[in-house]
Amino acid sequence: MDLPDGKADTIMISLKNFFTTHQLDTNRLIGFGSVIVGRKTGVATQLEAINPEMLNVNCIAHRLALASAQASSNILYLKKFKDIMRQLFYFYQNSAVRMQGLKEIENILDDPVVKLKDICNTRWLSHLNSVEAVKCCHPSLIASLEREASERTDATAA
Template sequence: MCSDGASVMIGQHNSFASRLIGDIPNAIVVKCICHSAAIIASKACLALPRGPEDLLRQIGSYVSGSSKRCAQLEALQEMLNEKKKKILRTCTTRWLSHHKCVESVLENWDVLLAFFNQAVTQDKLKSTEAILLELNNQCNKIYLFFLKYVLNYFNTLNALFQSKAPLIQVLQRESIKIFLSLGQNFIKKSELNITCAVRSPHISLPLEEVFLGFECNELLKTVPKTAANKIRTDCLQFYITALEEIQRRLPLKTELFKEIEFLNPEVAMAVKGNKNDLTFENICKIVCVDANSLLQEWRTMQGERYLDDCVVSCIKQPTSLIV
């Protein structure tokens, strides 16, 4: 059963899931993978300073909230020979949209500096002065480059499972993939596995070796060492929180999803010998299915494939067919 994380759906007491499990003890409840990815990213971002996120929100509200200001920004982009790109607003209910907002601000960084320098003298508002001050803070730009790098992992996972095709057979593989992909940025290769204690200092790389993305790492060289170490420490906490949340929310070790990979046609048709028999036995232990019917369907599919191969072979050799 897949649903969002609302308590009425999957709560421990008197929810749809608890009643379902009462009737079907073998039922396995899975939260929406896309919703879980957004929650993981939002909780991990709490480890970072609020400044960069506030800057995104303030820029979006100031520019996108006025058609006149949008036109002024577009004219400035044209004058500076930059691509015309809109500044997007952040959305708290669609948290993974932050990645596109980060990209739009970074791509227009120099244009925004010129725009708010002009706005400060024309509008004479405290809000524009505050935005310009934060734009001139190099640390904010470094944090945004880190978010551009790391949020792409979650957006890729989200985009995959937005597909209309059934992808339950790759759910565990993709969950493990994002865990290991994020983990390799700060955990020693010899210690990296889905059960590792991510907060243990013994498994972490030295702080200066933590990878934050190419653009972020390059920009870190332009700030004082104290500020760079502060940024690295904050980003390390992001990684640690993200991996802890992945261990808690994604099906990394659920046995069913490990066995159910045979539902992928490419995997199923590649199985040879008695290997598939072991898979059927494991499936039947985990899920209440009619093993005889399942095995008969599997063997029928194999027989149809063999028949198709014979037909193709005969078409390629018409003389043997005539004989």
């Protein structure tokens, strides 16, 4: 089922069409699992308005990711780590010239050409993916940052 956007109203229209097409009684809905609930107008809230007996269950992996992010927000070391990873990501993401320079160094050093990943607290694998990407091309990243710092006197790279 293709949706033009991820808005709750769009999803609800699609769900209502699905229920009608398949002759499903919404009073017999017993549960709904979702990542983002939306307390006022979200899909779960709108489904509960149709059937107040329905049970809404949040995605446990998503909740765990949010709880971990909240717990780590007070740990200075982890906060600094996330800041550095984000800076590194945006340093290259926001400049085609820097990105090209990194790719050239990766080719010279025979490192894999890797797309750096951003860290996102609601995506439980984003931290791992971000660290793995940096690990794969670490020598190239260091060389690229050193080049940016010396040739372009870039303070962020330094």
